[in-house]
Amino acid sequence: MIKLDITMPRLFAEGASELQVQLDLETGSLTALVGPSGSGKTTLLRLLAGLETPGTGHIEVNETIWLDKSQGINRTPQQRSIGYVFQDTGLFPNMTVRENIQYAAPAGREALVDELIEATGLEPFVNQKPVRLSGGQRQRVALARALVRRPQLLLLDEPFAALDEVASQMLRQMLRQLHQNWGTTTILVSHHEVDVQALADRVVRLVQGRIQSDERIVDRGSDSSIRELITRIDYDEARQQWVIETTTTQVYSSNPVWANWRVGDSIRIDSSLK
Template identity: 60%
Template structure:
């Protein structure tokens, strides 16, 4: 069980404010954190990882206190049992797949390295260096490396954002299989409803550093709001897509008509 109550000042898109969160995540759950850019999603992951420190609050994981402002407890990232997968895989280019996964493991954990290499479909690439791998293969290595020490908490920050559709589908299946097999508690930040629909058993929506929706998907599909007010519209040049953000979700499309939409207008948020 993860119990988190934190407060930290933040500059949001609409101006200064405070990220104020209180949540309880069951062990072995997979929770998706969604919301518009700047709502506090990545900050939440960094607070859990110990990469940022709240002004106030408490973080307890399976009975172990990782942070308590009143008791002046603040474990370092190295002291916290976490695995972290970033948008950028951050692999060591001079190390092979096997050595990247085995990095910082103890001798007694080497069997787990072999298990993960096989489970991630990387056996034939075990002695290959990252520069010779595809984007999807590199993310498989990053995921295996994050899991090799059997962390209590797996943190994923947009792990599929740079992948094509096929690689994304394959990595989603791998993530779900490893999450279940290794019994981790997983927190996934994503802008894409396809990730949420395929993976999450719980969906928490952030806006301006606060929880505005908390949906349990284990007892039926989440029902998103039918419409929302547009907060931001822009064109993503690298992806050649129009992007619309509301308080709860980011939508993307190649439909040129989206370029005529304006901030403040309401849009249908039905997920397809």
Template identity: 60%
Template sequence: MIEIDLTMPRLFTEGPGELKVRIALESGSLTVLTGPSGAGKTTLLRLLAGLEIPHNGRIAVDGRVWLDTQQRVNLPPQKRSIGYVFQDTALFPNMTVQEAILFAAPNGDQDFVNQLIDITGLRAFMNQKPALLSGGQRQRVALARALVRRPHVLLLDEPFAALDSQSSQTLRQVLLELHKLWKTTTLLVSHHTQDTRVLANRLIQIVQGQVERDEQCLNDELPPIVEPITHILYQEEHRQWIIQTATSQLRSTNPAWGQRRAGDLILVNRSI
């Protein structure tokens, strides 16, 4: 359980006011924060992460107090078990995909890094640097980097905002699978109604720093992902075909795959 009770003055789009949020989030839930720009959604994430300090407030995560202004408790960001994915991925330009995730991994846990690379569909791009990645691929790297520390809470600040529809759909699928696998309590800031339909257990709408709407959600199924083949080869050693798309690398011993060609469409099944 995450208990949040925060108050702080803030200048909103409509003018000065007070951010005043009191909510409790079930452990393992995925909550979408929505509302107009400048309403306080990102501020709430920053308060949870310890990047800003409220005038008054308390944050407790699974019984551990991260913040209590009355008791003068305020854990620094590095002591809070938080994974944070910004709209700007903030990847190191000189690090490959694998290096960026491994750099954030506690004790250099290579096995877990490899697991994340596979689940996020980054195996084919693990030796590439950010300049050679698409926006959707960079966001998946940022997501894997945030999760490699196995945080109690995952914060996502509009990760789909700058992506095209196909990249957004792929990232939603990856996020949903990771959430099903590890049940990390997640707060997602988004303006996309599809995020609520297919991802959220709960929707909280914030308007000028106040919770205006708070309701449970029934998820829809994500549509299947179909992508064009960019490259195909046969691996003699393992007697299998390897097909690469813009987001994934697929393998099969099915001889029918030998009839496929670059440009053909293929279903990318991301089921765990």
């Protein structure tokens, strides 16, 4: 579980105000941060990564305190278990694909480097330097480099923004598979609905530094999906599955993330489940 409660003065397009966010993120979840440009999405990622410091706040990751202003605790970025993928990738131009990934790997993780190169389809390019790669290939290198330390939190800041549709689709499929296999808690910043619908199980919308909406998603890939409130949630021991009921639907899942949902949460479900 990641617990975040921060307040930070900030200048928004509408004028000076505060970025004020309180969130609990379930381990293994993939949360999309959406909202207009300048609403505080990237700033929130930078605060989690330790690249900026709020005026007041508390960040706790799996019961380890990364930040507590009242106690004078503020772990450096190097002390936080973070993987960060930027829009511009930030690869070292003088290093090959393998060298870029190895640079971030802890000692003795050669097997993990090889596993990620295979998982991201980068085997044909291991000896190439970034200038020889396409935008989608560079983002795959950046993602492998971010994951090679097995971070507790993966931060993705508009990773699809500079890619064409074909490259974006390939990267989304790869990211979804890696997230499912590795179970890393992930936060994705995106302006594109297709990225959010394809990947996220929760969507948090920021407007001028405040949470405007917070939506859980059960089903992604259908235009027939609708939004309903949870009326009951229980664990069925016989099925070994969670059971969620709304006013019209009952759905089951063994996904451990469901243990953190509560009555009254908003979820998106596919009408074909009714």
